[in-house]
Amino acid sequence: MNLDFTYQNPTKVYFGKTALDNLSSEFVSCGDTIMLAYGKGAIKKSGLYDQIASILKKSGKNIVELSGIMANPTYEKVMEGAALVRENKVDLILAVGGGSVIDCAKAISVSAYCKGDAWTRYWLKFEPVDNEIIPVASILTLAGTGSEMNGGSVITNDDMKLKIGRVFPSNVNPKFSILNPEYTFTLPKYQMVSGIFDMMSHLMETYFSGEDDTTTDYMIEGVLRSIMSSAKIAVKDPKDYEARSNLMWSSTLAMNPIMGLSKTQDWEVHMIEHQLGAYTNCTHGMGLAAISFPYYRYIYQFGLDKFVRFAKQVWGVDETGKTKQDVALEGIDAMETFVKQCGIVTSLKELGATEEMLPLIANSTVLLGGYKVLTAEEVLEILKTAYAQA
The missing domain is CATH 1.20.1090.10 (Dehydroquinate synthase-like - alpha domain)
Structure with a gap:
């Protein structure tokens, strides 16, 4: 190991068939308002949405929804989520889906209170994030990107025809991630x-x-x-x-x-x-x-x-x-x-x-x-x- 390094990974992982049982305990210290971010409805068909919504309601949380996150999340979608965060004073973004949903959630978390254009600052110029970051958590339904335990966020700017990945410092990592392999069974x-x-x-x-x-x-x-x-x-x-x-x-x-x-x-x-x-x-x-x-x-x-x-x-x-x-x-x-x-x-x-x-x-x-x-x-x-x- 000839190259020096510093390593820190703050993400807590709950893995296995009973992983979702830990969600309510995590909600105790995460604030009153949760943004539930997800894709185009697969979690509703599988029944996972209803399970999560029930836990949120029993935990007394206010739910703000951002649905329709696409396979290659766009900066336009990030801005839609950022506006919802500000308008509703969101305390935690709970991303339910695969890497695209989690990447989008992380992009929203660093962009919501960005001073200036987040795309230019954080994806083009790779400037350090100097504003408030909204915590992110994830419930994984598709294995592939590893976004559930890193600070990476790949976003597409349709207007510029640019797709750029940025690995943010570990404070942007999901605070916790729920990994139940059974949630991947229904994938095509x-x-x-x-x-x-x-x-x-x-x-x-x-x-x-x-x-x-x-x-x-x-x-x-x-x-x-x-x-x-x-x-x-x-x-x-x-x-x-x-x-x-x-x-x-x-x-x-x-x-x-x-x-x-x-x-x-x-x-x-x-x-x-x-x-x-x-x-x-x-x-x-x-x-x-x-x-x-x-x-x-x-x-x-x-x-x-x-x-x-x-x-x-x-x-x-x-x-x-x-x-x-x-x-x-x-x-x-x-x-x-x-x-x-x-x-x-x-x-x-x-x-x-x-x-x-x-x-x-x-x-x-x-x-x-x-x-x-x-x-x-x-x-x-x-x-x-x-x-x-x-």
Whole structure:
């Protein structure tokens, strides 16, 4: 662990079938007015909404609702929520849903009392938050982003065609998060497998960086193997509790800052996908999958030894009689085979991209990079390959 770090995670996690039983005790010290933030009605169909509303009423809370949070939350929606917070003097935002709902809640929490334009200050200029922050809590219904235990918030500005992620300090983390794997049982398969690749991508973004031998790398390899094993079971039986619980916790770990400690990190795949999402509004995990394979085949030689290690330790590739390049590429191939067996999309065409969009996406991508910092021209070549693949 050659890089110094400071680590703090204040989120309390209640995990398992009885996790919701802890909600009323948390409400004791959270103020009188709760904003209930959620998506487009899935929690009402499942009955979870009624359970939460009942607990809120028994706890004597005033309920303010923000519904209709979309899969890629917009700054316009954030401003709608911020106005509700101010008008109703909201004490806590309770986000019920997947990462998009939780991301939106965190964005509202830092934006409601922002002096000036929050988008410009907090997402474009990455200024420190110097205003009152409304506490956030979450009840997770979709595993993938890890937003339930971090300060991340990815928001889309439709007018500017920009999708930008910001990881705020730990004081923006949810104060508590309720994780019951059973809440993910009713998800469509498309959403489930998209979340699976999302969590894998979070791990790979930190893994594919540096040449040192860190404890973090061993942790990432172990969680990736757990995801692979549980994903195969969950695809066949979405109501297998052990598999879904393993995936839910793997997702939380994957985007918990602990999995990036003492790592330089990459995040180029995410930067490209964010702009893909800004133009297509595609499901995040699917966009990551479509970009990952041409991206990794493009940059693997710049971090060859780590890609060899990935192939051997995660995918069980036998290196006997093979070059390092052969082993590295076989690992990427094995991952692609696994992804397709899960039903994860790998084609930009299928995600709604057009050829005309590709240069716009490439030219608006924020270029970071781990083993290689790409140019806009190189991003465009990767996008063209992703567009042509099946």
